[in-house]
Amino acid sequence: MKANITAEKDGFVIRLAKAEDVAEYYEQNYCPLDKEAARLTGCREEFTKEEVTSFFLKSLKEDGRYFFLIIAPDGKILGESVISEIDWNLRCAHFRIALYRETERGKGIGTWATKVARDFAFEVLHLHRLELEVYSFNPRAEKAYLKAGFKREGVLRDAVRDGESYADIIVMSILEDEWKAIRER
Numbered sequence: 001m002k003a004n005i006t007a008e009k010d011g012f013v014i015r016l017a018k019a020e021d022v023a024e025y026y027e028q029n030y031c032p033l034d035k036e037a038a039r040l041t042g043c044r045e046e047f048t049k050e051e052v053t054s055f056f057l058k059s060l061k062e063d064g065r066y067f068f069l070i071i072a073p074d075g076k077i078l079g080e081s082v083i084s085e086i087d088w089n090l091r092c093a094h095f096r097i098a099l100y101r102e103t104e105r106g107k108g109i110g111t112w113a114t115k116v117a118r119d120f121a122f123e124v125l126h127l128h129r130l131e132l133e134v135y136s137f138n139p140r141a142e143k144a145y146l147k148a149g150f151k152r153e154g155v156l157r158d159a160v161r162d163g164e165s166y167a168d169i170i171v172m173s174i175l176e177d178e179w180k181a182i183r184e185r
Contacts, residue, residue, distance in 0.1 A: 003066075003124045007116045011073030012109055014081060014116050017060060021069060021077065026052045028077050029100040037100050040138050042160060064088075066120070070099070070113050078104050081117045083125070091128035091176075093121060097141075111144040118148050122179045129175050135160055136168040149182045150174045 006015045017025070029037075030052050038045040059067045064086040070079040079099040086093040097113055099105050121127045132150065134141050150172040158166035 003120075005068070005116065005120045005124065009112050012078075012112070013071040014068050014113055015071070017056070017067045017069045017080070019057060019060060022053050022056045025056055025069070025077050034100055034102055036102060036105075037098055039162070040135065040141065041096075041098050042135065064093075066117075066125075068113075068117065070109065072101070072104065079109075079113070081113045083117060083121055083130070086125070086127075091126065093125070093127055093130055095121070095130050095132045106140060110141065111147050114144055114148040118174060118179065119183075122176055127176065129173055131171065131173040134170050134172065135162070136170055137162050142170060142172075145172050148174070149178055151178070 004016050006013065008014075026049055030047050030049075033043070033045045033047065035045060056067075059065055059082075062084075065082065065084040068081040069077050070081060072078045078101045079097065081095075081097045083093050083095055095114075095117060097110055097117070099110055118130060121130045130150075131153075132145065133156075134145060136155075151174065153171045153173055156169040156171065159169040160167050
């Protein structure tokens with residue numbers, strides 16, 4: 001059985017995704033995917049119900065993945081937070097987050113959810129390193145990651161397209177000792 005978290009702040013909740021969430025997950029977020037969410041996460045706007053359902057259910061079964069849903073006070077799924085590609089020997093993993101509702105972006109929910117996932121990664125999973133990538137045209141996300149203690153490690157120059165232009169991918173991480181220092185403050 002996978003370790004779990006449930007966190008709550010101002011009526012918002014983060015919890016592990018469950019198989020019974022799949023219909024709401026698709027209907028509330030992928031019919032179609034918000035244009036800005038697609039742009040900021042680097043995915044397309046249109047997915048079939050079968051594609052989303054298959055990916056969702058497969059994600060729940062992966063040993064190296066923790067798939068959390070971010071639930072709004074109204075009970076609707078507004079985003080996800082994922083720790084994936086866990087390497088238990090190196091004690092490292094990749095992190096990503098997406099808020100699907102435009103109305104909920106810029107309110108600190110992403111920063112809060114990032115901190116919850118970060119703490120889970122170090123407290124529960126006992127990781128040594130948590131890493132992520134963020135596009136240079138998403139400064140709001142980079143700011144949230146910096147607030148959560150992530151540090152810039154490097155830049156993959158012109159590694160992604162943003163419409164007709166190229167943009168950078170910023171590589172960031174937080175290490176176990178950095179997280180401990182944050183917790184001690």
